[in-house]
Every structure is written in structure tokens, then in C-alpha cells.
Amino acid sequence: MKLHRLVLTNYRGITHRDIQFPDHGVVVVCGANEIGKTSMIEALDLLLESKDRSTKKDVKQVKPTHADVGSEVLAEISTGPYRFVYRKRFHKKCETELTITAPRREQLTGDEAHERVLAMLGETVDTGLWHAQRVLQAGSTAAVDLSECDALSRALDLAAGDDAALSGTEPLLIERIDAEYGKYFTATGRPTGEWAAAIAQLRAADEEVARCAAAVAEVDERVRRHADLTQQQAALADRSPSIAERLTAAQAAAGALAELADQVRQAELLATAAQGTCAASSAAQTERIRLREDVAARTAAVAEVQSQLAAAIEAEHTAREVVEMACAASAESTATLAAAQETVDEARRVVDALAADEQAQRLAARLDRIEAIEAQLAALTAELSRITLTAEVMADIESAAALVERIQVQLTATATTVKFTAGADLELTVGGQTIRLAAGQTWAPPTSSPTSVELPGVLSVRIDPGATTSGVQAKLEAAQQVLAEALRQGGVTDIEGARNLERHRWELAGNRDRLAATLTGLCEDEGVTEIRARLAALREAISPALLAAGIDGGAARAAFVSAIEARETARAEADLHQRAMAGANVRLTEKSTAATVLRAKLSDASAELDAATARLTAQRATCGDEQLAAQAAADAEAQRQAASAAAELAKQYAAADPAAVQAKLAEASAAATELEREHAQVSQALNDITVELGVIGNEGRQGSLDTAQIAREHAFAEHSRVSRRARAAQLLRSVMARHRDNTRQRYVAPFRTEIERLGRPVFGPTFEVEIDSDLRICNRTLDGRTVPYESLSGGAKEQLGILARLAGAALVAKEDSVPVVIDDALGFTDPDRLTKMGAVFDTVGDYGQVIVLTCTPTRYLGVQDAHVIELSA
Template sequence: MIITHLAVEGVGRFRSRHVLRGLDTGLNLLCAPNEAGKSTLFRALHLALFARHGSKTEEMRRLGSLGAELPACVEVGFKRGGADYLVKKSFLRSTGAKLYKNGTLVADGRAADEAVWTALDLTPGTSAAEEAAFGLLWVRQGQSFRPAEPDEGTRALLSRVIEAEVGEVLGGERGERVLRRVADRLAEDETARGQPKAGGPWKAALDRRAEAERTLAELRRTLDALEADRTALTDKLRERALLADPAETARQKADRDAALAERDAGARAEQAAQQAGTEEAQRELAADRARKRHEELVGLDQRIARTREKIAALTRRAAEQSAAKDAQAARLAAQEQAFGALATRLAEAERAVDRARRRETAARDAERVAEISARLVRARELREHIARIRQLITTLAVPADAVKAIETAMQALDAARARAEAKAPRVRVTIGPAGAGRVTCAGEAVDGTRDIAAVAPVTVAVGDLATVEIVPAASDDAAAIEGAREQLARALREAGVASLAEAHERRARAADLQTEGRGLAAELAATAPVPGPGPAKGGKEDGIALLEKALAEAQAGLETGSDSGAPLPDRDTLARERAAAEAARDRLRREHADAQSAVLAARSEAEAETLRLQALQLDLADMQTRLGEDLAVCPDDRRAERLVSLAAEAAQARAAFDAATRRAAELRAAVPTADQRTALDARVRRLTQAIDGRERRLAEVERDIANLQGRIATRGGEGLGEREAETADALALAETEVAAIERRLAALRLLRDAVTESRRAARDSYLAPVKTAMRPYLHALFPGADAALDASFAIDGLTRAGADEPFVSLSDGTREQVAIIVRLALGRLLAERGQAVPVLLDDSLVFSDDDRIERMFDVLTQAAEKQQVIVLTCRSRAFLSCGGRALTIERDDA
């Protein structure tokens, strides 16, 4: 299949009619920026071929132009099986579908949808491109780095193609049936992880065994508990007698009352001490306030003196800083003058480097002239060799129609002979012991038994005793045989060969010559490359013309780059001249940079000196302001009198505080210590808890005695021994059933593993055609590498430099490249077997570096020799060297 035409209207951003121009065989490349509509065209092509025109899916609704009440119209033209098809579909509004074949309408409406699928060999009723190979080779945006995973239909198609070469492998249909039956039998009993399956016989038997084990364990626990209850009842009765002693209870209550009275007396003494402590704290607070007022006034006097000293120091520093600022300004002027002189010298050095580089470029142009001349000679030789090979192919070639005619004539002759033998009488001669060596049939001695068809008269001779002749009845079969012979002779004469084997031999020789010609054409394409994917004759001539043009341009550039036509020194001399000029320039650059840094540093220092002077002036103004504020609070003439008054007030407050401290100490001495209070509290709590615990424990023991007596009475009449024996028998029966099921499952697993191992051994021969198709592409990217595939053609990993790498451990770029190579290989395999499907890549190779993407361009070019390849990309600059036929999206107002 070759896509030749794509037009859209009312689709996405294309409200008016737009056409994708330039589609043809080989490599097609559409480079356009983001939001140019590339992915929209991909979706439109996908839906036009694989969706019904009346569908209302979410993907279909996203096809229409935003905010426009227009039908989404798509036209797709393609070639398949020697016929030209054109599909026209309207979606969403005014829906409709038409299919044209060779310009004639062949289907309309719903029939057109299914006729398109029939033309593409898809199953009628499909609604997605995942049918057959389209879903594998049409890669959507963002999916290029995913591994190729063919669906069921695609795997079936690939299997049919491969089995035509390698025959029945993997056990054939019988092996599939055996493996499925074993898997189904195992699935009845176990899960995919080998665990018992819910609802299965194995799970039911295990459940019955587990239930019997639980029941038996519970019965035994019940018997053990009954014996334990009897022992516990005896202990509880003994404990109740001890807890009910009245003398011990009365003694504990008396001890608790005495401890409570002692604790109350200590609490009253502690309350009196707390009141004395409160008065002491008030006196201390008054003394602290008087002392702080005196200290604040002393601090104010000292701060005024320090401020006056700082003002004098700041005045001196401001004068020194002003002088330093003037000196720095003078140094800055001198450095700026030196910086200007260095800039002039640096410009002269830059011009000298430029002259040296131009002379070196002219020398390289001279070498390029020699290289292009050698390539031009080789390209002309290759073109002449290719012409001679084409002449030989024309002489040797036997048309495929002629070979087909010879094969048809031979089949007709064989059929005529078979019909004649079917109608002819059978002659059977059986020799007895005495007739050995004496009987001949149709001129040949008979030994044992001989059975022949009498198509022509047959003579049977018995020594010299008798001769028997069998003459068949007249029929038209002889004439048919003779006519078939004449037809075969005529077909051989028309083909110019003596036999069918000679015809095949000449076609094989022509194919070898074609292969040699393609190799020479590839060498010519590498020697004289041209833009465009096809290796047509005109392209070769264009490549040679381009080389001639490049040679002329290089010669012209050489003449232009030389100094007035004067001969240039050798490359090493020019390189030394350039290196010397660059070294001088770099030295001046460093001096220029150092001078520039010095100027900047001097400017920064001048600014810093200015800022420091301003900061000193601000600090001086701030000190003067603070001195004025302190003097306003307490002038010099009142400060000494206030200091004396505040000192006397602080002394009186301290004496009152000392008296309150002595009285509080006397009251605290009468208060019990913390250890004494803690001991009394602990004793009270202990006695109270002992009394409460004794009463609670007595009540608990009474309840436990009643419970134990009831449980013993209940369990004694349940027949626990008989139930234990019955449950043990049920457990033995369940264990026997589980063992039988597990032996059957082990046999099934062994059979499954044996079949799987034999299928794994055959998989290498099954995947050989796919790996053969993939090897040229993979080696172009990773020389000597190999890829591992599973039976469903999905990639498992990559082997490079003797190391195996799982596919999931590769980088995104490598996974993307390998996934595309696998798809191209599967597409090539289908194309070589007559099942060609276009390869469509939407924004692929987004994770490739510069080197890898160049090699992937080579892979795409190789793949385009076998089938149509369409690449949609927004990376115009990266794909400049890809080659291929450039596609454009153009508005069509016709």
C-alpha cells in the first residue's frame, strides 16, 4: 500500500481545505513547527481509513474545528494491488462516505466503510488501526519509545508470512491445543502464581483439611481448658479464705486514720509559711525597684560621658576619610587612561587573528578541491559500470509472465497424463517361482509383481511360449497430451530457454546483477549524494553535476581566499601563524581583562570610600542627637543631687526586706520537709490502696469461683472425647485427598514445562526471519549488536559488547531507537512477502543525540527502499540532513 493523497477540511485547525503535497514512494518528510497540524493530519488519516463515518466517539468529536459548525471532511488516496483508490468521508455533520477505484465509484455510505477495510485486507467491522499491521507501523506522538507489541491479528499475519519459509514450528496447532488444555486444567485448581484457586477442587480439599485441623485443635484446647479450670477452682477457694480475715482488715484501717491526722497538721504549718513568704517577696520587689532607679541614673551619667568621647573621635575620623576619598579618585583617573590604551592594542590583535584564519581557510579549500576531484572521477566510473550492468540485465532477463506460462504448460501436461492414466486399464503381472526371469512387461523383466497403467499398447512376453498385447480403447487423452507438449515447447521458445530450470537460473543471475547494481548505486549515492530518496538515474547525474558544481565553487573560493593570488605557505606554517596571532591576542585580552578588573575595583573602592564617609557623618549626627536626648532627661546641674537621694531610698528598702526574710525563715523551720510530706502521702495512699484492693480482689475471686464452677459443669456433658476421635478421622481423609490432587497438579506442571521448553527451543528458528530483517538496521546503529525477541515479536533486551541489557534498563533514547528499528524490520518482512504497509512516525526520535539521529536517518533511508516511510516532525533543524522527499501543507482554494 502506498498513500498518495491526503486532504482535510473542517478538521482541527484546518477550517478551509488543505492538502498534504509531495506524497510518493520512499522516504517522505514533513517538517513543521508545533501546532502546525501534523498530529491532526495523523488522526484524520487514521479515522478516514479505519472508522465508520457515522461514529460519535470522543476521538471523532475532537476531530472537528473548535467552535465551527462544519463537517469534518477527509480525503485519502492510496495504491494497492495495482489499483488506485480514493476515500472521501465526512464526519460529525452531513456524514457520508464514498470509495473510488481507478476513478470509478464502487461503494457509498456504510458499504464504503467496509469496502475500504476489504481493500486493505482487514476484518470487516473493525474500528481501529490496531487491526493487522497498521497499529504496529503507525506510531502516534509520544509512543515511539514504547516497545513494538503486535496484537493478535498482527502476530497471526507475521506467523503466516514466516511459516512460508521455516515451516511448522512451536509445535503447530497440536502443540497449542496441548499447552492450552494443560493450562486450562491447571487453571481449574491453581492461580498464575501456583496458589490454590478459589472455588477449585484443590482449594476445597485444602479448606476441608484446614477445617478439620482447626476443629481438632479447638477440641483439644477445650479439653486442656477444662482441666485448667478444675485446677484454678481449687486455687481460688484457698485464696478466698485468706482475703475474708476480719482482724487484718481492722488493723489496716486504724493505720490509715493515724497517717491522715499527721498529714493535716503539716498542711496548716505550710500555709502560715506561705503567707510569710508572700510578704518577703513584696519587700524584695520594693528594694529592687529602688536599687534599679539608682543604677539607671548612674548609667545615664556614664553614657553621657562616653557619647561626648565618641563624638570627638568621629569628628577626627571624618576628616581622615575625606582625604582618603580624594586620593582614590586620583588613582581611578590614571587606571582608566591605561585601560583605553590596552583596548586599542587589543582591537589590532583581533584583526591580525582574523587575517591568519582567512589564510588557513584558503589552504583547506585547496585540499577540498583535490578531494572533490577524486570523488568526481570515482562517481563517473560507477555510473559507467551501472550502465553496463543494466545492459547485461536486459540481455539475461526472462519475464515473470514467460516463466508463469512455462509452469502452466508443464502443469497442463502433467494433468493430461494423470487423466489418461486414470482412464487407462491397469495391467498387473505376478510371477510364480517357476517364471522368475522368463517374463517381460513393456520390454522390462518382471521380478515379483508389476502394476502399470496401459495408456499405450503394452506387450507381455512369457519367454518363447507366448506374447500377450493389451491395446487400450481409443480416447482424446493422447491428443490432449500432445497439445500440452506443443504448448510447453511454444512457451520455452517464446522465453528463449530450453527448460524451466534454465529460466529460473537466468532470472537468478539477473537478480544477482540487480543486487550488484544496487550496491554500486548505493556507493554512487554515498560518493555523489543528492537530495531526495530515490536512486533514479536522473538523481545520479544530478549528484555528479553537484560534485562538478562543488568543485567549481571550491576553486572559486580558493582564488578568492588567497592574498592577491600569491601562493600560500603549507598548512603547518599557517597554523603556527594563526596560533601566534591568537596567543598575542589572548595575552592582550588577559591584560585588558586585568586592567578592566583594576578599573572596576578602583571604582568600587572610590564608591566604598564615599559610602564610608557618609556613614561616619550619619553616625556623628546620631551621636549628637542621642547626647541631646540624655541631657534633656537629666541636665548636668541636677544629676549629683538625684544620685544621693536615690541611694538613701535603696538602703531603707533593703533593711525592710532583711526583716521580712528573718520572719519567713522562722515559720519555714516549723513546716515538715518535702521528704516528710512525701512519705506521709505515700503511706496514706498505700494503706488506702491496700484496703480497696483487698475488697476488689475478694469480689473478683467470688466471681471467678462462680464462673469456673459453671464452665466445669457445662463442658463435662459435651462428649468432647468422642468428637475428638471423629475429627481425627476426617482430617486423615482430607490429607489423603489433598495428596492425590497435588500429585496430579505436579504431573500437569511437568507436562506444561516440557512443552514450554520444546517451544522455547524452536523459537530461535521461528524468529530468524525477523532478526534477519532487523539486523541491517540494528548494526547501522549499534555495530555487532543483537536483539532478543519473544514469540509474540515483542523485544526483551539488547546484547552489546557481549553484555545483555534488559529493554527496561536502557535509556529513553536507546529504547525509542530500538523500538523504531523493530517496527521497521517487521514492516520490511511484510513488504518483502507482498504485504507492504506504509510506516508512519509522528514526532519520533525526540530523545536521540546528534550522532545517533544521523545513523537513524541512514536506517530510515534503507527502510524506504522496501516500503513507503512518512515522518512527521517539528525538529526542522535536526532533520536537515535526513534527506527524503519534503512534504508541505498547502491551502487548496480550487
């Protein structure tokens, strides 16, 4: 497959682009970022794989956002015996057109054209190889997988000498084996189709036989259960008389015990009532004694409180006189403190005015310095703005200069040296320029480009360098143009001037940063405007009359300190008198509070005494003290006699052993209840089983079991038949897979040899790689050191990936070749390996098309025979 032409119209941001590709060799398509290089690969895929009316996300995304138009893609392609021009328009007025020019001319449109292209590509192009032979930006370091490329497999078979395997029917045979295997197994090896149906049918037959056998066994179980229940019913009838006699005796004993229990309860009720009466009379007598004691105690407490109240009133009068004297002394000390404070305020105003004047002078000097630095910064900034050389431009200049120097060294090594030595004075004409040589003088003209040397009227010599030197000279001129463009952008004429200007720019930037840091330190947290405002405020606050008086700052500060000391002395005296007055007030408050509390306490105690006396008098009026004591003694005797009678009856009840009687009654009742329950259960179960046996007898379960066993034998026979075929297909597929893996192991060697042949000019003579059966690079060996592929650097992975694809392109047959597409790769590669990789590209370019998309064409200057196509916006 070869791509001859690609035309994009209204595709993403591309308005129109028409590119012609040579039939073989390396094509470098270069352009700026986002100019649409990767979009060319995407457009070719959409053209070949998607219909014009497709609504897939990939198709929708290519519609231009700036215009309501359809995207168009046209490609001219040759593959196998076919050559055709294929065009599609997406989104608006969808169209598909196909013009086949070889082997015979055809024209098709619409879905018919789409299906025809897919058929031609399916017939002549290895799709796996077409997608594998791409190095995209997002996966340039990923290991390439070429195991599914049939074209490469055929080429490796030939290289490995396996001629017997190339009958042309191997893929068809494997597909048929896989198809046969797919009838019985899924991709993961699980049964499917006819094999799964046979397994399911046998499983269902087994389940039906088990179900029918269980149903027959269920009938046998019910017959046995009927006999058991009949025996249980007879045994329960034999046990019934003895249990009834036992229950009657237990019920009689329980009746006698119940009568005795009633007598015990009556005696206990009488004892409880007598106990309550006794407790009430005893509590009344105890309350009468407590009330007499309470009245006596409260009378003594009232007398004590009256004595304490008289002493508290006397202490309150004394404290009030002390407070009056302390208040007079505090008022006098407060007046003295106010006078001292006025003296301090006047001295502070003088000191503050002098300090503000000093601060204003410092701010004025600071403003003068800030203004000077700002002027210097403005001058430096203006000078820096006139310099167009930036760090990025300088890096481009250094890179271009290094490339020029490297190519000049290469040119010097390959150029032919021609020297002319004059035997006498003479004049030579070189390209229209006259060269004068004295006798014995030597002149060596540059020979990197065609040069004509003439001795007028005598001799004409043309020096024509070889093709290699001319190619290197062309690269040198291209590199010099890049260097000249970088120098022009920097506003300099040569590399030395650029370096001097770069040093000067760095010095200016350093001075600017230093002055900016100084200015930042001077401004601190406020700007120049705030400083000026603060200076103006200070000058407005200073009294001109005070400054005109010429007051000495030291004397003013000394007077201010003296005034503060006098004020502090007066404040200490005032605080002392204030604390004394506060203490006197506190003591007065305490004494007044104590007297008030005692008055309240006396009032409460008197009221409580009167209340207690009234309660005692009222109770005595109802019942005297002696009468109350006699009633309490009589109630206690009656309670003792009732308790004695109840205890005697309780002893008789306990002797009758009520627990044993109740236990016998409970056991007899439980036995009777259990017998009745068991008899009912057995009768019900026996009746149910009799009914079930009558119903089951009409179901024909044994006949169903026989039918199920016959069906199971048929299912087992079908299962065995399908099983033999499924296992045979499985065995055949495993044998073919093992044979295919062995074949792959044989053709790994030619692929590894080709990669090592291409890689040794890049990595050195000790370069080796290890390839697995899927044709993936496992590890790389240099100078005897083996490193796994995943542990290699990004640059090495990228280079090995390109080498693997180029090796595949070199190995496949000419009729199976597809373009190798490299999208902006080798970004991780150093300049030395870039030059070596260029030689590899030249080697593989003879086998087919290698299309390189890049925004940095200088990476591929080492490709001598490259065809360069520059894209413009």
C-alpha cells in the first residue's frame, strides 16, 4: 500500500491542504504546533473506516467550529493491483466518491464505494501491520506489537527457511479450526452452543430421574409412616386409664391443701392489721416526744440570736464612722492627682511635637532616596526593553550554532582539499572574483560547493565536490539559515555579539532586581503615596509656635519624666486612700449584712418557736401524754397475739408439703394433656397419610420414573457424541496453537537480526536485543549489560520502537508493504543519535514510504535523501 496524495478541506482548523507524496523514500512533513499534522493521519483513518453519514464522536469532532460546512478528505492510494482516488464529505451534504484507475477503470458512489474500498483493502492490505507501523506522540515509548501482522509473519517464514509452511491456506485452516472450536467453546474455554446444550440436556435428564426416584421413595416412606402411626395410636390407648387415676388422686390432695391455705391467709390478714394499728400508736407517741424536745430547743436558739444581734448593731455603728473619715482623705488625694496629671499632659504635648518633627525629617530623607531609585529603575527598564534578545532566542541561537559547527566538522572531514601554488606572479578568476598570487604563494579554495577557477587566456578548472559533500553543504546552508534567522530575532549579527548582548542583558536584569529589592525594602508595607501623606500629616500636626520657641529636646524630656514621677507619687497616695476607703466600705457592708442576717434569723426562729408551741398545745388538747402511752402498749400486745396465731397455721401448711402436692398435680395434669395432644397428633397424621396415599395411588409415579430413565439414556448418548467432537476440536486447536508458537519461535531470529542490523549504527557494535514470540522487544544489551525494556530511558524506548517498525518495513514483501508513519518522535533523542537515526531512515527509505510528521525539522537533518514538505497555516 502506498499513499500518493492527500487533500483535506474544512477539516478541523485546516481550510484546504493538498500534499503529494513520493512513491518511496523518507518524507518529512514539517510545520508548527496545532497546524494539523496529526490530523492528516486521523483524516486518512476516517476516510477508510467511517461512512460519510456516521454520527460517531470521532467524526463529529473534526467539523470546523468557525463555519457551518462539511469536512472533506481525498486520498490517492495504490495497493496490490489497484490504484484509486477516494473522496468523502462528512457532516453537510454527505458524499462518497471512488474512482479506480487500475487494473481497470471503475467509478462508484455512496455505500457501494465504501464497501468496495473495504473489500480492496481487505484483499491486499494487512490491517494489523498498517496500524502497527505508526509511532504516535501519545505512545512513542510503548512497545510495538507485531504478532498479528500476517504479512510480516509470511516474510519471517521465508527468512527462517520454512518453505513448507507457505501453502497459502494456513490462515484459512486456522480460521476453520477456530470456527469449529467456537461451535463448542467460548473464547475463555467455557462450553457453548451444541456442547453446552448437550451438557444442559444431560443435566436436566439427571435432575428429572432424581426427581421421579424421590417421588417413588416418598410413597414408600408414607406407607412405612402409616404403620408406625397405627402402632403409636394403640400404645396411647393402653396408657390412658393409669394417667386418669393418677390425676384424680392429685386433684383431691390439692383441694385439701387449698382449704388450709385459706386459713393461713385469714390469720395473716389479722396479724397485718394488728401490726398497722400498733405501728400507728407507736408513731404518735414518738412524734409527741419529738415535739416536746423541739419546743425546748427552739426557745434556747431564740435567746442566743437575740444576744448576737445586740453585738452586731454596735459593730455596725463603729464601721460607719471609719468610712466617713476614709472618704474625706480620699477626696483630698484625688484633687492632688488631677493637678499632677495636667502637668504631665502639658509636658507630653511638648515631647510629642519634638518627636514628630524628627520623624518628619527622616521621612523626607527616605522619600528623596526612593525617588532617586525609581529614576534609576526606569532607566534600566527602558534599556532592557530595547534588547530583543530573550533567553529562549539565545537557546535557539546556541542550538543552531552547535548544529552549524557539527556539520562544518562533518564537511571538513568529507571535503576535498585543492591547493594552488604560483610559480610566478599571476591573477586567478574565481566565480567573477580576482585572486592575486605572488610567486611561491599557496591558495586553497573551498571545495564544499562547485567552484570554477580560471587563469585568463591560459586555463579553466572546475572543482566539483562529490555528492556526499554537496549534501553536507546543503545541510550546512540550511543550518546557517536557521542560525541567521535566530540571530535576526535576537537583533545581533553574530554568535559572539549575541553572547555579549546576553551577558549585558543579565547584568542589567541583575541591577534592576537589586534596585527593585532596595526599593521594596524602603517602602516596606506602605507605598510612596502613603509615606507622603504621613509626612504631610506630621507637618500639619506640629505647632509652628512651639518649634519657633526653640525648646531644647533634652530639657523637655527631663521635665516630662519629672512630671510623670510626681503624678505617680500622687497616684500611689490616691490609690492608698482609695483602698482604705474601699476596705472601710467593705467592713461596713459586712457589719450591716451581719446585723440584717441576725434580725431575719431572730424573726424566723421566733416564728418557728410559736408554730411548734401551737402544734404541741393542739395535740395535747386531743389526747394527753399518759393516755397516748397506754394506748400504744395495748396495741403492741394485740399485734403479738395475732402474729402468734398466724405463725401456728403457717407451720401446719408447711408440714403439708405444698410444693410436692403441686408438683404431683402438675405432673399428672401435664401427663394427661400430653397424652391427649399426642393422641390428637397421631390421629390427624394417620388421617393425612391415609388421604395422601389415596391421592398418590392415582399419579403413576413409577411410570414417570421409567420414562425419565429412558430420556436420560438418550441424553447421555447425545452428550457422549457431542463430547467426542468438542474434545477433538479442542485438541486440534491446542495442537495448531502449539505448532504456531513453535513457528513464531523460528521466525523471531530473522526479526531480531534485522533490528540488530539497523540498530548497531545507532547503539554500537555490541547492540543486541531479545525478542519474545509476539515479536516484542523484551530487553536490550550493550557492552554485555542487559536492561529490561521497561527500565530503559524514554529516548532509548522511542528509538527501539522506531527500529522495530523499520525492521518490519524492511522485511515484508514489496506487495505487502505499508507506509511507516512517525508523528513527532525522537523528542527524547540527543543530537549524536539523531544523526545516526537519520542514516537508518535513509537505509529503510529504499524499501517503501516513511512519512515523518514533525514541528522540529532540524531533528531529521541527518536524513540525507529526505523529501521535505513544509506546511503553512
